Amino acid sequence: MISNILLTVALLCGINGLLALFLIIAERFFLNYGPCTITVNESKTVRVPGGSSLLSTLNNEKIFLPSACGGRGTCGTCKCRITQGAGPLLPTEMPLLTQKEIADQIRLACQVKVKRDLSIRIPEALFSIKEFKAQVTLIKDLTYDIKLIRFKILGDDEILFKPGQYVQLQSVSYDDVKESVSRAYSIASSSDEKKSIDLMIRLVPEGICTTWVHQYLSEGDEVRFTGPMGDFCLCEGTGEIIMVAGGSGMAPIVSFLRYLIQTKSKRKVTYFFGAVTKKDLFYLDEMKRFEKEMVDFTFIPALSQPEPDDQWDGETGLITVPMKKYIQQIDTETCQAYLCGSPGMIKACVQILNENGVTSDRIFYDPFA
Amino acid sequence: MEYLSPITIFFAAIFTSNILLTYFLGMCSFLSVSKQIKTAFGLGLAVTFVLTITSALNYIIYYTLLQPFGIEYLRYIVFIVLVAAVVQLLEMFIQRFSEVLYINLGIFLPLITVNCAILGVSLFMIIREYTFLQSVFFGAGSGLGWLLVIVAMAGIRERLNEQKIPPALRGAGIVLIISGIMAMGFVGFSGIVQIQ
Numbered sequence: 001m002i003s004n005i006l007l008t009v010a011l012l013c014g015i016n017g018l019l020a021l022f023l024i025i026a027e028r029f030f031l032n033y034g035p036c037t038i039t040v041n042e043s044k045t046v047r048v049p050g051g052s053s054l055l056s057t058l059n060n061e062k063i064f065l066p067s068a069c070g071g072r073g074t075c076g077t078c079k080c081r082i083t084q085g086a087g088p089l090l091p092t093e094m095p096l097l098t099q100k101e102i103a104d105q106i107r108l109a110c111q112v113k114v115k116r117d118l119s120i121r122i123p124e125a126l127f128s129i130k131e132f133k134a135q136v137t138l139i140k141d142l143t144y145d146i147k148l149i150r151f152k153i154l155g156d157d158e159i160l161f162k163p164g165q166y167v168q169l170q171s172v173s174y175d176d177v178k179e180s181v182s183r184a185y186s187i188a189s190s191s192d193e194k195k196s197i198d199l200m201i202r203l204v205p206e207g208i209c210t211t212w213v214h215q216y217l218s219e220g221d222e223v224r225f226t227g228p229m230g231d232f233c234l235c236e237g238t239g240e241i242i243m244v245a246g247g248s249g250m251a252p253i254v255s256f257l258r259y260l261i262q263t264k265s266k267r268k269v270t271y272f273f274g275a276v277t278k279k280d281l282f283y284l285d286e287m288k289r290f291e292k293e294m295v296d297f298t299f300i301p302a303l304s305q306p307e308p309d310d311q312w313d314g315e316t317g318l319i320t321v322p323m324k325k326y327i328q329q330i331d332t333e334t335c336q337a338y339l340c341g342s343p344g345m346i347k348a349c350v351q352i353l354n355e356n357g358v359t360s361d362r363i364f365y366d367p368f369a
Numbered sequence: 370m371e372y373l374s375p376i377t378i379f380f381a382a383i384f385t386s387n388i389l390l391t392y393f394l395g396m397c398s399f400l401s402v403s404k405q406i407k408t409a410f411g412l413g414l415a416v417t418f419v420l421t422i423t424s425a426l427n428y429i430i431y432y433t434l435l436q437p438f439g440i441e442y443l444r445y446i447v448f449i450v451l452v453a454a455v456v457q458l459l460e461m462f463i464q465r466f467s468e469v470l471y472i473n474l475g476i477f478l479p480l481i482t483v484n485c486a487i488l489g490v491s492l493f494m495i496i497r498e499y500t501f502l503q504s505v506f507f508g509a510g511s512g513l514g515w516l517l518v519i520v521a522m523a524g525i526r527e528r529l530n531e532q533k534i535p536p537a538l539r540g541a542g543i544v545l546i547i548s549g550i551m552a553m554g555f556v557g558f559s560g561i562v563q564i565q
Binding site: 012087 | 458472
């Protein structure tokens, strides 16, 4: 009886062990792509181990492509041109590429695997993107769900960014979330501050990175971020400026305003800010200060659902309501518009701007992905 | 039982005793992956490959290890483990050589492991006491039969896209009705040769 049990166990273990061994050997053989060479812009070559995605391989080589969704293939910001060795277009890339981009050999770096020698083209500006180690020096509640976090860059590094650009913050594992993700947040601080940056981060329910920031991050912690990235920047000009933001979309706008103050710009600025109730409003004191310091700056907050206790006597309704009202006073022939908020808000605002004579080439926006 | 030549079994497994349409084994992936001919063909080839290999390997293991030691009752576990290993191997192979097919098949590639047609074929060959050659031909035939039916269904479904189907029947409903009609068609072959 005992020998029978032993025999059965031994046989099963033997068969399973053999199969496992066989599979390990097969994996070495099939899924080992060996070292590959990536030629960047036909000038720089790097030798890398094959097998992972182009995005993470380049990250390891300290070449940081922007990626707002962290490599899940949903945001499309890691697009780059692969002229050789990319392999066939994958079904996961199709929804994010236009016909023209496909013809131009544009691919998603997070989906393309490095399997053979590659030749890619990326904008030179991406080489200035660096990875920074930083320490959290301040965490401040702006509203009940938006925090201002200040990061001091450690070491001799300095960050040189244009107002409106963003960084990608890397979360670390916490609680039962084992994975580390990276998410994009716009810089709110002034661009002449090179040793620290401020981010405004709104708690997204169930969000991996924002939950980490709101509930686990504390002052003194060390974090990593990469940046600066993005082409949402203030354009040269002398005409009036319309700014529209909602919630944490405040961040890049504040950076713009600080830049305008520093450069002693004389441009007239009208800033529409949308919130739900009074407790969603923040930075009101700063806005008052900006109104004093700037030549001609008007801050117009609007509440979509003010509560009776709010005693709100300002603008009400969605942000489009005050926009329609005040746009008459703005010279729409020469003005530029900068929008930051949810895709729905941006769509509605662009429509109103277009209807009032602001052409799309003068409208710049940064939707939350 | 009268001896059937492997070739007879091969063709019988494709037409008269189609594993999908007469035993209704392997329905899950048949219903889900029969939307495009290309993907259906890929999965069909994968299933055929796994069926042929596993029927041969399972035969060898059953008659050289399990039966001599009198532990035939372990065949369910041993067969499924072997099927899993072969599927893993196939997965690596497809990942290496056709990433498009790999992404299109998605979860249904590893799920070939629990495709009941595969375990079914291995168990049938034991129950019917086939020889080694008969078993391999039975496995390959069953696989090709499965491939034939899923590709035929995908072809029909590609055309269904342009048809007006009553809302209640869209999706799995109409597919099940069509499989029933196809099954009746295949039963028409059954007079030619019988393999149980």
